[in-house]
Amino acid sequence: MKYIAFVEQRSGQIKKNGFEVVRASSNLAKETNSEVIAVIIGKNISSLASELGGFGANKVIVIDDARLENYSTTAFASIINQVVKKENGNILFLSATAMGRDLAPRLSVKLNAGLAVDCTSLKNENGKIIATRPVYAGKGLIEVSLTTSVQIFSLRPNVFNAGDSSNEQATIENFTPELNDEDFKVQVVAVETSSGKKDVAESSIIVSGGRGLRESGNFGLVEKLAEVLGAAVGASRAVVDAGWRPHEEQVGQTGKTVSPTLYIAVGISGAVQHLAGMSSSKCIVAINKDKEAPIFSIANYGITGDAFEILPALTSQLKIFFGKS
Amino acid sequence: MKILVCVAHVPDTETKVKISSDGISIDQSGVNFMLNPYDEIAIEEGLKSREKFTGEVTAISVGGDSSKESLRKALAMGCDKAVLLKINSVCDSNGVAELISNFAKEYQPEIIFFGKQSIDYDSSIVGGAVAEKLNLASISVVVKLEIENLEVTAQREIEGGHEIVKTKLPAVIIAQKGLNTPRYPSLKGIMDAKRKPIEERIVDAPAKLVEVNLMKIPPAKPAGKIIGSDASAVPELIKLLHEEAKVI
Numbered sequence: 001m002k003y004i005a006f007v008e009q010r011s012g013q014i015k016k017n018g019f020e021v022v023r024a025s026s027n028l029a030k031e032t033n034s035e036v037i038a039v040i041i042g043k044n045i046s047s048l049a050s051e052l053g054g055f056g057a058n059k060v061i062v063i064d065d066a067r068l069e070n071y072s073t074t075a076f077a078s079i080i081n082q083v084v085k086k087e088n089g090n091i092l093f094l095s096a097t098a099m100g101r102d103l104a105p106r107l108s109v110k111l112n113a114g115l116a117v118d119c120t121s122l123k124n125e126n127g128k129i130i131a132t133r134p135v136y137a138g139k140g141l142i143e144v145s146l147t148t149s150v151q152i153f154s155l156r157p158n159v160f161n162a163g164d165s166s167n168e169q170a171t172i173e174n175f176t177p178e179l180n181d182e183d184f185k186v187q188v189v190a191v192e193t194s195s196g197k198k199d200v201a202e203s204s205i206i207v208s209g210g211r212g213l214r215e216s217g218n219f220g221l222v223e224k225l226a227e228v229l230g231a232a233v234g235a236s237r238a239v240v241d242a243g244w245r246p247h248e249e250q251v252g253q254t255g256k257t258v259s260p261t262l263y264i265a266v267g268i269s270g271a272v273q274h275l276a277g278m279s280s281s282k283c284i285v286a287i288n289k290d291k292e293a294p295i296f297s298i299a300n301y302g303i304t305g306d307a308f309e310i311l312p313a314l315t316s317q318l319k320i321f322f323g324k325s
Numbered sequence: 326m327k328i329l330v331c332v333a334h335v336p337d338t339e340t341k342v343k344i345s346s347d348g349i350s351i352d353q354s355g356v357n358f359m360l361n362p363y364d365e366i367a368i369e370e371g372l373k374s375r376e377k378f379t380g381e382v383t384a385i386s387v388g389g390d391s392s393k394e395s396l397r398k399a400l401a402m403g404c405d406k407a408v409l410l411k412i413n414s415v416c417d418s419n420g421v422a423e424l425i426s427n428f429a430k431e432y433q434p435e436i437i438f439f440g441k442q443s444i445d446y447d448s449s450i451v452g453g454a455v456a457e458k459l460n461l462a463s464i465s466v467v468v469k470l471e472i473e474n475l476e477v478t479a480q481r482e483i484e485g486g487h488e489i490v491k492t493k494l495p496a497v498i499i500a501q502k503g504l505n506t507p508r509y510p511s512l513k514g515i516m517d518a519k520r521k522p523i524e525e526r527i528v529d530a531p532a533k534l535v536e537v538n539l540m541k542i543p544p545a546k547p548a549g550k551i552i553g554s555d556a557s558a559v560p561e562l563i564k565l566l567h568e569e570a571k572v573i
Contacts, residue, residue, distance in 0.1 A: 115418075
C-alpha cells in the first residue's frame, strides 16, 4: 500500500501537525508494510523536505512554486489530487486544521474517496484502517471504516505524538503539477496573524475563563496566568456571547474542541456543551467557588475557592517555579 | 440573485448522549432537536445578501419529516422558500452533498451558504464537497464577508490568525461563528412561515462511503482531587502538576 501524508507548512516552517501526520502514517505503515510519501506545497520550501525522513517518510514530494506562497483551496486540492493519482496512493492522511478541513472534502470528491475527519486514533485490522473520531463535540465517539478503495483520514492536531526525529533520510522528489488560472480561482491574498497570541486549537496548555470572572476586565488575571504558562486563553460560550471575549477563543460544542496537555478552567461551571469541548484534555484543573459545579466531576485537580485570590497566587508562584527549573 | 442556504436539524447542545440499541447512533428519546446553530449564521448571511442584492433565499435540508421544524424556523427568520429532500435511510456527508448539489444544478444559485459544521457529527464535509461537485469556488470558516460586483472578499479563521481570501461569484460560503448575529424570528415572521409551503421531494439516499461500526461514550474520568479551598492550595497544585501529572 501507498500512504500519502500531506504536510502543512506556513511561512516556510512545517507545522507541528505536519510531523504528527507523517509519524502517524508511518506507525500504521510499519504494520501494513506500506510506503509513506509526504507531500509539501509552497514557495521556497524545498529545504523543508529533508526534515521529514526523520519522522518516518520514505519519500517526500515537493511542489515549490512562486504561485503557491499563499494557500489556495482550489490549487492545493488539485495538486494533492494529482500526487495521489500519480503515485497510485491508497490512503491520504492530513491534519484536521483549518487547511486540512478545507481540503479534505474537495479531495474526497476528486478521488471518490470516503473521508473520516478529525480522527483521534487509527488502528489496522487485517489491512483495513479503523478510525475513532469524536462526535457531538466529544460527548460520543464513533469507530468508522471507509468503503472506498481510496480513503482519506484527517487527524486531530495535538493528539498523535510526532515523537523525536531520527537520522533516517527520505528520497526527495520535485514535482511540477499542471495548474491553470482556473485552479487559482480562490486565492488567499494576505494572512493576518494575531501577534504573540496562541490559538486554543494548537496550544498544549489552555487557561479558560467563564462567568465566574464577573466582568470582562477581570480576564487580565487569566491572561497573566496564560502568559506565565505559555498558554492560550480560552473562554466559555457565556462570556463569548456576552461579548467579553472573541469567538475564536470559545471552547465547547459551538466553539473549538481541544485536547491540550493541561486545561485550567477558571470560573467555569462546566455546562454540557463546554465539557464536550475539553473533556479529552490530559490534565484538567478547575478553580471555582461553587463546590457543586459540574466541572469538578471531570477535573483531575480542583480548588473550590475564589479565583480572584487564587489566580494571582498561582501566577506569581509559577513564575518562581519556572525561574528555578 | 438566487441564494441557497443549507440547514440541518440536530440535537440541541444540552443533549446528554446515550447510545441507542443499534449501537451506532444516539438514543433520541427525550432529545430536543433544533436548527444547527452554525446554519442560523448561514441563514442570516443569506438574508443580508438578499437585502443588499434583492432576489430570493431558499433554505434546503436533507432528512426526514422532523427537519421541517428547522426549515420552518428558516422561513420564520425570513427565507422565501424551503425545500426538504426527504430520504428514508441514513445518508453520510458525501451523500448529503450529492443530493444538495443535484438540487443546486437545477436551482442555479449565485451563492450557497453553509454553516461550518453540523453539531452532531462535526464533520464539516458537505459545503466543500458541494463546491467540488459543482466546480464552484468555496471559502470555509468565514468570519467576515464582503461582496461587490460579484467580487468576494472574505476573512477565514485559521490557527492563530486570519486569511484574507478573494474569489468571484458563484461561490460556496461556509460560515463560522462571528460572521454575524443571527436575527430572532419576528412574530410576523413566525406567522408567515406557517403559511409558506415546504416543498418536499422524495429522493434515494446515495451509497455510503463511511460505515459507522460502533458508537460509544468516552471513558469517564476518575474523580479528581479537591486540593483546597483558597490560595494556600496553590503550592500543592504546582507540585502535583509537576510531579504527578507531569504537565509542567
